Amino acid sequence: MPVFGDNWIIVALMTIAAFAMGMALLSLNLLVGPSKPNTVKSQPYESGVPGVAPPRSRFTPRFYVVAMLFVVFDIEAIFIYPWAVLFDRLGLFGFIDMLIFIALLVVGYIYAWKKGALEWV
Numbered sequence: 001m002p003v004f005g006d007n008w009i010i011v012a013l014m015t016i017a018a019f020a021m022g023m024a025l026l027s028l029n030l031l032v033g034p035s036k037p038n039t040v041k042s043q044p045y046e047s048g049v050p051g052v053a054p055p056r057s058r059f060t061p062r063f064y065v066v067a068m069l070f071v072v073f074d075i076e077a078i079f080i081y082p083w084a085v086l087f088d089r090l091g092l093f094g095f096i097d098m099l100i101f102i103a104l105l106v107v108g109y110i111y112a113w114k115k116g117a118l119e120w121v
Contacts, residue, residue, distance in 0.1 A: 065117045076105050 083090070083098050090097075112118060 062117070062120065065112075066120075069112055069117060072108070073105070076102075 079101065080098070083094060087094065
């Protein structure tokens with residue numbers, strides 16, 4: 001039967017081995033890899049095309065509103081999973097609680113829809 005401390009020794013050895021491998025590969029790259037820097041290679045580019053727009057463009061507030069709504073409805077899904085797993089044990093009380101939770105989220109969704117938060121134009 002393994003002792004509890006043996007598992008941590010294995011984890012420590014694997015961590016040390018991963019760190020040593022990473023350092024060895026980085027060092028090998030510095031020693032063997034060619035290094036011919038010039039100004040053309042140092043310029044930023046995206047997908048092989050030189051940048052034509054400023055790197056920090058502004059986002060409209062509508063983008064942030066949609067992002068927040070996405071997070072809210074994503075959190076809704078996170079709360080529904082444990083409820084679905086414990087559905088039989090929670091009984092009618094859990095079912096009514098989840099109906100209230102979903103109803104509140106639907107009201108919030110309809111409010112955001114009516115305010116135009118979901119439209120990009």
